[in-house]
Amino acid sequence: MIDKxxxxxxxxxxxAIMVFIFCILYAMGHRKSDVPECVPFDKSYTRPRINKIDDSTYQVFSVARMWAFEPAEIYIPAGSRVDFYVTSLDVVHGFYIAEKDVNMMAEYGSITKTTVRFEQPGVYKITCHEYCGTGHQAMQAEVIVNFLHPQP
Structure with missing residues (x-):
């Protein structure tokens, strides 16, 4: 017999487990948030770049290093869907876009992926939320949506 x-x-x-599962499903469905996933490591992911798949789909290979994200500026048109692949070349970094509920870890030897849709024009700041050294506070990048600047 089990004690009361x-x-x-x-x-x-x-x-508590049911509430947790509900919260995950709510975030994926109602909030249109994508749960980050781990991708098998490949050295090709460590080269920062932006790939245009079609007019509204992009792949961003973001590489974190002390104390910068590369690429530092990402230009895309409004309505674009972006697949972010994030890794680090040194220590653990965070990859945080507040306006889009993106919160990922960038770790050496690991690739984290998430998909984000940018419907509204504007500048979306990417910040590091893991203390990575004395220059941590300056570690930022930007997703610039619907501006007329060419892709660098």
Whole structure:
């Protein structure tokens, strides 16, 4: 026979697990957020670049290093879908775009991927949210949407 206290703990644990699963499903569906995934490591991901797949789809290979993201400026048109592939060449860094609910880790030897749609024009700041050394506060990049500057 299970003790009444143990039964309460099991019931509360089950409820907590269900709430957690609901929150994940809510974030993926209602909030239109993509849950980051890990991609098998390949050295080709360590070269920073922007690939244009078609008029509204881009791949950004973002490389974090002390104390910068490369590429530092990403120019795309409004309505674009961007697949971000993030890695680090040295220590652990964060990859955070507040306006888009993007929060990923950039780790050496690991590739993290997420997909984001940029519907509205503007400048979306990318910041590092993991303390990575004395120059951490200056580690930023930008996604510039619908501006008339050419892709560098």
């Amino acid at each position: 206290f143990e039964t309460k703990v099991l019931v509360l644990t089950g409820i």
